[in-house]
Amino acid sequence: MLALMSRFTFLLALSIVCTASYAEPRRPNIVMILSDDQAWGDYSFMSHEAIQTPALDQLARESLTFTRGYVPNSLCRPSLSTIISGLYPHQHGIVGNDPPWAGMQEGRKRPNHTQPQYVKNREAYLSHIDNMKTLPDFLAPLGYRSLQTGKWWEGNYKRGGFSEGMTQGDFHKDGRHGDAGLKIGRTDMQPIESFLDSCSENKDPFFVWYAPFLPHTPHNPPKRILDQYRSKTDSLPMAKYWAMCQWFDETCGQLLTSLDERGLAENTIVIYVTDNGWINEIDSSRYAPRSKRSPNEGGTRTPIMIKWPGHVAPRLDNETLASSIDLVPTVLAAVGIQTDNALPGINLLDPAARESRDAIFGEIFEHDIQSMDDPVASLRYRWMIQGELKLILPSVRMTGEKAQLYNLKQDPHENNDLAATHPKIVASMSEAINAWWPAKSHDGSPSPTAE
Template identity: 85%
Template sequence: MLARFSRFATLLFFSLVATISLAQESKPNVVMILSDDQAWGDYSFMGHDAIQTPHLDQLASESLTFTRGYVPTSLCRPSLSTIITGLYPHQHGVVGNDPPWKGMKEGQKRPNHTQPEYVKNREAYLSHIDNMKTLPDYLAPLGYRSLQTGKWWEGNYRRGGFSEGMTQGDFNKDGRHGDKGLNIGRTGMEPIDSFLDSCKENDDPFFVWYAPFLPHTPHNPPQRILDKYTSKTDSLPMAKYWAMCEWFDETCGQLFASLEERGLAENTIVIYVTDNGWINELSASRYAPRSKRSPNEGGTRTPIMIKWPGHVAPKMDKETLASSIDLVPTVLAAVGVETDRNLPGINLLDKSKRESRDTLFGEIFEHDIQSMDDPAASLRYRWMIQGDWKLILPSSRMRGEKPELYNLKQDPHENNDLAAEHPQKVKSMTDAINAWWDAE
């Protein structure tokens, strides 16, 4: 009898081990691709008549693609912090690119990034990332390895919970927003390829943060790509920007090929989003008004794509409102982690949650952070989309500005302000914004 029980216990043990092993093998890998400064329509699949993005077009065709995707804020550092934490900027505390400096209130210019006293401020501001729980932090207990490449403002990659990475974050050497990480894409795809080789060899599930400095300035695309666009416009700055978009797309193709060549693509979730929009001026390689740093569609809107072979049916969704605050809870649900109740976003793979949402919120802050620990001190605008309606609500600091109301279905480029014609709509949406975050 004892022998029979012992045999049964042994079989049960090995069955459990096999089950656990199978569960570990089935954990999906996650690759997050972040474009840097690109308008929501600047892709072939979004209808641009000049820019060619064949690899992202293919991704869109294989993904649950939300053409009405948004980031809550249209500046890179706070936007990236939202993507990695799933929190709004006023919740995670990173509301601008550069922290305050001595003499700021008196109108003194921002000091050099490596000026010793200012380095201390930059290092002190990293307390926000230290207090955050990031996506790599959530994934680590499940055995995931995480690689940071590209844009990263929050010091050394380890401060974001990454196990491996490129950015050293030495502010004494101008490690402001990525240092060595900014080479990815522009100079090749190492160390991503080596990381994938190592993960495959050791059967480790992984998370890759691919946030190349593309199509961000400097707009210096390879000549072979630029030549394709100089005949399509009289504006050389515009041709350079269009070529940068294709160059970025080309690097995405290299990343997809790396996954395929290693047999990793089928068990990998690929997520795409842009950190903020960009409308290039005709006369120079700089952004125009109502794009980057603005509450307008040109600053906040982005396609959001989720590809997961065998799990997510491809669909071009032109109605559902999606936000970058949704990416962390979506990944957590996919890998089987109970969503943190403090996260404001939804699981975009949950059809019922997608269909029940009709509202998004966002917030725009100063480029230069006005307070080390008070987000409201830097606030410029709060905004809200409800169905087809969008309200832009200026803060009291924006003297002389009034609320703006647009019907995005009829006016997707926000040319016709309807606030004066719909005062009750303005009031009801203002009340909703204040209920979301009563900043004033």
């Protein structure tokens, strides 16, 4: 009898071990960190002269880090909409920060954001997010809980498919681009801490959207950080911006530590990207030309990092062209969802996909859009990078401007325009841009490309 029981006990234990061995592994959690208004070189791991970013330096060392990362559009709302959907702005329809208003074409000033008629326009503009499939929408059927914190323009967090969030989106109370969500990082990290505790307790896979209002203006860093930079520059506005970058880095460190403390880091994919670039003016806390809202490197380039312990080998990649349109398909592949063929990006964790990429593209529109549903009406530039060459193609809205061509390896700050001496390259790359997006209006009028 004892021998029989021992054999039964052994077989039961073996069954449990085998079942555990062949059980489907838990799907990875996803944490997306989004910087708000920060230039591609404004990190110590990117060799900035003064800015200290120890937490992001560590993340870069632990990630597949693309130093040649880009966002297609250098303005926050369309850029964030691309990150959450994997679509270009001309595809998802959110091409600018604010919708048109009555009298706009006649030169009438933009009304207050809470003016009743303008609120109606802003609410109507939300139709684009309602028609969009977002990353939380993709993840929800797999049991993922999704938390929105920080910058969010598209009304209430639920409209983006998030199960939980901070932004209420009440436009009557000027809930323009995040309202309560903008407190994250600047005030504390408690909403994320509580969410992580709840997910851990219930063993729920999760997606965290951490898009703090940092280092975005107002540039009001803690004095303890600002004091570190006052002696490094004669410009107080510059010292404030540098300190904001370090403050943002501190909050990223808090978030990453929270994952470690709860034992979540090993099964979490951490992705980093910025929404658009920023070059601070010397004499004021404003952005300089050729940064935010421009097609230049100072506006569109960003490091892109992907950390996934045990699955992604850490490496600094200085060659591959990566884009924020790639983030959704990369996550979908990682969690086992077949990529939607409508998505234009690639899986950045697929070496063959990276190797086969020939070029990346982007588009710049007006801050205040001219049409609710015709992207071409607001188009300023289209651009592409092929190898080391970058072409910036202006639309007819940009009166008097011509195509610009730069060799980014020799001229990373785009000071030497080669367009006049390489007309064949300009013609060839212009043709490629038109093949990517012809930029025709709804009435079928031709591409609005300046001569």
